[in-house]
Amino acid sequence: MNETTNQEKKTFWEKLLSIDRRIIFLFIAVAISVPLFFKTSLDMPVSPVVQEVYNAIDKLRAGSKVLVSFDYDPSSMPELQPMAESFFRQCFRKNLKVIIMGLWPQGPLQANIALEQVFKDEDIKAKNLQYGIDYVNLGFTAGNEVVIDRMGHDFRESYPADSRGTPLSEIPLMKGVRNYDNIDLILNLSAGYPGTMEWVQYAVDVFHVKLAAGNTAVQAPSMYPYIQTGQLAGVLGGMKGGAEYEIAIKNPAKAVSYMFSQAIAHAVICFFIIIGNIAFFSLRKKKTS
Amino acid sequence: MSGEVIGVWIGAILTLGIFSFLYKDNPFYKFSEALFVGISAGYWFVVTFWQYFVPKFWDNLALAYSELLTKGRVDYHWIYLLGGFFGVLMLLRLVPKIGWLSRWSLAFIVGTTAGLQFTRYLESNGIRQVVGTIKPLLVSGNMNATIGNIIIVVGTFCGLIYFFFSKEHKGAFGGAARVGIWFIMITFGAFFGYTVMSRMSLLIGRMDYLFGIWLGLY
Numbered sequence: 418m419n420e421t422t423n424q425e426k427k428t429f430w431e432k433l434l435s436i437d438r439r440i441i442f443l444f445i446a447v448a449i450s451v452p453l454f455f456k457t458s459l460d461m462p463v464s465p466v467v468q469e470v471y472n473a474i475d476k477l478r479a480g481s482k483v484l485v486s487f488d489y490d491p492s493s494m495p496e497l498q499p500m501a502e503s504f505f506r507q508c509f510r511k512n513l514k515v516i517i518m519g520l521w522p523q524g525p526l527q528a529n530i531a532l533e534q535v536f537k538d539e540d541i542k543a544k545n546l547q548y549g550i551d552y553v554n555l556g557f558t559a560g561n562e563v564v565i566d567r568m569g570h571d572f573r574e575s576y577p578a579d580s581r582g583t584p585l586s587e588i589p590l591m592k593g594v595r596n597y598d599n600i601d602l603i604l605n606l607s608a609g610y611p612g613t614m615e616w617v618q619y620a621v622d623v624f625h626v627k628l629a630a631g632n633t634a635v636q637a638p639s640m641y642p643y644i645q646t647g648q649l650a651g652v653l654g655g656m657k658g659g660a661e662y663e664i665a666i667k668n669p670a671k672a673v674s675y676m677f678s679q680a681i682a683h684a685v686i687c688f689f690i691i692i693g694n695i696a697f698f699s700l701r702k703k704k705t706s
Numbered sequence: 707m708s709g710e711v712i713g714v715w716i717g718a719i720l721t722l723g724i725f726s727f728l729y730k731d732n733p734f735y736k737f738s739e740a741l742f743v744g745i746s747a748g749y750w751f752v753v754t755f756w757q758y759f760v761p762k763f764w765d766n767l768a769l770a771y772s773e774l775l776t777k778g779r780v781d782y783h784w785i786y787l788l789g790g791f792f793g794v795l796m797l798l799r800l801v802p803k804i805g806w807l808s809r810w811s812l813a814f815i816v817g818t819t820a821g822l823q824f825t826r827y828l829e830s831n832g833i834r835q836v837v838g839t840i841k842p843l844l845v846s847g848n849m850n851a852t853i854g855n856i857i858i859v860v861g862t863f864c865g866l867i868y869f870f871f872s873k874e875h876k877g878a879f880g881g882a883a884r885v886g887i888w889f890i891m892i893t894f895g896a897f898f899g900y901t902v903m904s905r906m907s908l909l910i911g912r913m914d915y916l917f918g919i920w921l922g923l924y
Binding site for chain 2 (some may be wrong): 614
């Protein structure tokens, strides 16, 4: 009887190890999709690195000028777009002047999408923000890190005009802005190259600007050493960073709602890792015995 | 049916086409993949032409020409001809007999990039990081900082020991290397965890598109 049970157990673990990968895909698909139907918001603490980003913006006085570089494209939208929207919300609520640019061709278009979303908020709509006075989109210019370097000398070397073709000298917001000395904070939203690393190398370490970053989760661990050395003020790491930032600005939105799916999916993955390891070790024990 | 609705439908159908590969390879997937690759290539060609070639090369040459006509001399815009010359050399790869000339352009790119990156990378990712690991092991009145600093110093030191292969990893040296490998594994684990989160985020974005934007189920 015992021998029969052992035989069944062995078969069970072996079957488990050779499970069709499509079954795992199905589990993940369900784990991701079902929570989207429940508008549940997970309560999560704001980590210090995210709080630092919030504080860096919160400390600025009304009228301060912030530069935001959109260095990503639509493929990274689920992670970075919520950060962009939250950033605009915090800046406009504090009456900061926002200068938008991009080192990726589609970056400034992502900024326009985020602005469109943020302008739907009643409190921001009431401010009647004007293009060229409260915010400006310089658009994309080719050159990667060379653009960052040249902007340190004069913005006009890289951007003679904004994305609408208006010369910078004719834009009220850009009056008095020559280089990074006239910028109070830079936020870089990055999904790769050129991105945060280039901003640290060419803007922070050469022109000593204050830089905060929002990164895809793949990039985020590489950015944390820059916080410890003071090269970065703070980091929003992936969707979780975006969700924490939404909580910090007291405006839970997409990232927070997505985190429920994220949590369930991670739990399913952990479950499969544990089961896979148990199966592997029990089979190895059987073989050695 | 508005253009936006048609766009959403096309996006959803192509998303399903790509996802269908998870079941098995099929013509629907192949069509979606080929369409994606083709459109990407076309899109990037247009972007490269209008965002790089025209503003950086053509417009500057036009400026040089107008300078020549108005002032009788060209200030510095002639330098863009050099860039154009190297660009043409790059295209010579398409002519096998003189394809070797493209190496000049590549050598220029590799040389300038290496020169530009060397000092910046060394300072930001080398020296500043080394300085960041030189920390006091005891911070009076702050236990968290003390523990954090010890972890940074021990982790960095032992991690470096692991990559020192001129001495056999035995005894105290071997012990330090083993501690180093633990730190390295924990780092890899953190990277892996973040990568999983990133990939799940992309999937969440697609699922939200399918169920929320396309089907409007919530």
